[in-house]
Amino acid sequence: MTGMKIKENIMKWLVWASIALTAATLAFIVLFVVVKGLPYLKPSLFSLTYNSVNVSLTPALISTVILTALALVIAVPFGVFASIFLVEYAKRGSKIVKFIRAMSETLAGIPSIVFGLFGMLFFVTFLGFGFSVLSGALTLAIMVLPIVLRSSEEALLAVPDSLREGSLSLGAGKLRTIFKVVLPAAAPGIFGGVILSSGRVVGETAALIYTAGTVAQIPYSPLQSARTLSVHMYALSGESLHVGEGYATAIVLLVLVAVINVASSAILKRANRNRI
Amino acid sequence: MNCFSVKNLNLHYGEMHALIDIHFDMKYREITALIGPSGCGKSTFLRTLNRMNDLVEGCRVEGSVRLFDEDIYTMPDVSMLRKRVGMVFQKPNPFPMSVFDNVAYGPRTHGVRSRQELEMIVEKSLRDAAIWDEVKDRLKKPAMSLSGGQQQRLCIARALAVSPEVLLLDEPTSALDPLSTAKIEELLRELRSKYSVVIVTHNMQQAAHISDKTAFFLLGELVEQGDTKELFENPRDERTAEYISVKVSAPQAACAAPVDIPARLAG
Ligand SMILES: Nc1ncnc2c1ncn2[C@@H]1O[C@H](COP(=O)(O)OP(=O)(O)OP(=O)(O)O)[C@@H](O)[C@H]1O
Ligand SMILES: [Mg+2]
Numbered sequence: 185m186t187g188m189k190i191k192e193n194i195m196k197w198l199v200w201a202s203i204a205l206t207a208a209t210l211a212f213i214v215l216f217v218v219v220k221g222l223p224y225l226k227p228s229l230f231s232l233t234y235n236s237v238n239v240s241l242t243p244a245l246i247s248t249v250i251l252t253a254l255a256l257v258i259a260v261p262f263g264v265f266a267s268i269f270l271v272e273y274a275k276r277g278s279k280i281v282k283f284i285r286a287m288s289e290t291l292a293g294i295p296s297i298v299f300g301l302f303g304m305l306f307f308v309t310f311l312g313f314g315f316s317v318l319s320g321a322l323t324l325a326i327m328v329l330p331i332v333l334r335s336s337e338e339a340l341l342a343v344p345d346s347l348r349e350g351s352l353s354l355g356a357g358k359l360r361t362i363f364k365v366v367l368p369a370a371a372p373g374i375f376g377g378v379i380l381s382s383g384r385v386v387g388e389t390a391a392l393i394y395t396a397g398t399v400a401q402i403p404y405s406p407l408q409s410a411r412t413l414s415v416h417m418y419a420l421s422g423e424s425l426h427v428g429e430g431y432a433t434a435i436v437l438l439v440l441v442a443v444i445n446v447a448s449s450a451i452l453k454r455a456n457r458n459r460i
Numbered sequence: 461m462n463c464f465s466v467k468n469l470n471l472h473y474g475e476m477h478a479l480i481d482i483h484f485d486m487k488y489r490e491i492t493a494l495i496g497p498s499g500c501g502k503s504t505f506l507r508t509l510n511r512m513n514d515l516v517e518g519c520r521v522e523g524s525v526r527l528f529d530e531d532i533y534t535m536p537d538v539s540m541l542r543k544r545v546g547m548v549f550q551k552p553n554p555f556p557m558s559v560f561d562n563v564a565y566g567p568r569t570h571g572v573r574s575r576q577e578l579e580m581i582v583e584k585s586l587r588d589a590a591i592w593d594e595v596k597d598r599l600k601k602p603a604m605s606l607s608g609g610q611q612q613r614l615c616i617a618r619a620l621a622v623s624p625e626v627l628l629l630d631e632p633t634s635a636l637d638p639l640s641t642a643k644i645e646e647l648l649r650e651l652r653s654k655y656s657v658v659i660v661t662h663n664m665q666q667a668a669h670i671s672d673k674t675a676f677f678l679l680g681e682l683v684e685q686g687d688t689k690e691l692f693e694n695p696r697d698e699r700t701a702e703y704i705s706v707k708v709s710a711p712q713a714a715c716a717a718p719v720d721i722p723a724r725l726a727g
Pocket of ligand 2: 502503504630
């Protein structure tokens with residue numbers, strides 16, 4: 185009896201300790217970055233154009249938003265439609281479903297530098313897009329495709345068949361059933377995958393250096409080179425002169441990620457108000 | 461006039477012979493109850509009547525199923541058939557949208573666009589399903605926020621909104637509490653003046669209480685079909701007699717007694 189009690193207490197302490205450790209790690213990283221970066225967070229860091237004196241992050245910030253949006257605009261439709269095919273049209277457990285699933289799992293396990301290399305050989309050189317936002321976005325789109333595919337596949341599978349039957353029994357066709365009933369029911373799950381993907385894109389460096397290049401400018405065409413905030417940080421930390429500005433950039437990156445998270449959960453909450 | 465007329469119906473799920481040589485007739489504006497032990501093919505039979513079995517892989521249907529003299533298995537447009545033959549499922553399955561949009565889903569599917577017309581249909585359907593008073597102030601609220609019993613009546617309203625000629629119900633009250641069950645039974649008794657209804661039920665009192673005709677299924681066969689009173693009091697087939705006597709004397713069936721509940725509530 186007391187043995188049980190002791191075990192329970194130990195478990196409780198272990199749980200609390202891991203929570204504390206996790207929270208402390210996060211707090212430490214944030215604090216470290218803020219302390220190191222805050223002194224360098226000057227207005228000149230936000231100048232419209234970059235030069236080697238102000239090392240402005242504005243072009244990188246804008247490039248991050250553009251590149252993320254472009255990568256998602258390419259990856260999300262492909263991923264969602266592929267998952268619709270896998271779940272709604274292909275026979276469940278058929279060879280093609282298994283094949284595509286194996287492919288996407290393999291794709292998900294490949295290190296991002298390999299995508300970078302592929303992007304450089306294929307988009308930059310072979311298709312002649314050069315080091316550009318387009319090459320970078322296409323490469324990252326391929327990289328996050330498995331995430332989108334997987335999460336929307338799971339979201340669609342989680343929609344009970346009784347909803348599909350309900351719609352079909354009212355005389356609705358398959359397409360209407362999918363777009364009016366199944367997709368809205370699966371939307372939160374799909375959206376979660378999209379947010380996860382945007383996190384991957386925002387945090388990526390390796391695959392971008394070889395595809396989008398590292399020019400610090402606001403891209404006015406998809407064929408121009410640009411660097412995202414992460415690449416910008418990588419570049420700054422490589423130059424011993426601007427490590428402090430690198431930390432300041434990290435603060436901005438953290439804020440950006442926080443904004444994405446808060447905005448997405450707000451959107452989810454809004455959407456959920458109409459269902460539960 | 462026969463609303464449904466089924467002849468020589470055989471249905472296979474792959475190797476399994478699930479419905480064997482079914483003959484079944486149903487008159488216009490009658491309630492027919494399908495009874496029988498679990499796994500005897502009641503749901504399967506119900507689903508042949510609006511071709512929901514088309515969705516099941518490896519399912520083969522032979523024989524003729526006629527709806528007002530039209531063979532439904534040669535109809536080119538399944539969606540038209542399903543508009544005419546509505547269905548309500550065992551578990552309430554409201555769509556993840558508002559109460560209003562749930563009921564308007566069917567009419568919209570079949571091309572009704574005018575807001576005014578939709579509002580009219582929605583109100584009428586909700587009234588017919590005896591749930592209007594409970595939801596009229598929350599039409600914009602998500603359907604999932606209703607109680608289980610309300611959700612099931614909403615599903616009935618949703619089915620009624622496309623003005624079907626026949627309504628198929630597969631154990632519509634088995635997932636509900638006695639109070640909601642009583643409400644839905646009340647509702648079904650009212651519906652029989654306007655619709656032809658086929659209802660699957662495990663509850664003998666329910667069958668006796670609400671139906672005009674009863675059909676008894678056993679192991680994929682339709683053993684006996686007739687007037688409900690007749691079938692319960694003087695079953696022609698001894699298998700029917702045995703099933704009914706066991707079911708009616710079973711304790712859980714006896715204490716369900718849905719007949720008493722509305723009276724008690726009224727008092
Ligand atoms: N999709 C399916 N594939 C293969 N066999 C099925 C399928 N659906 C039902 N069956 C089988 O067909 C038989 C009849 O099933 P059905 O669901 O019609 O029974 P039921 O009378 O409705 O039973 P219950 O009262 O439990 O709902 C059962 O033996 C069942 O296992
Ligand atoms: Mg059944």
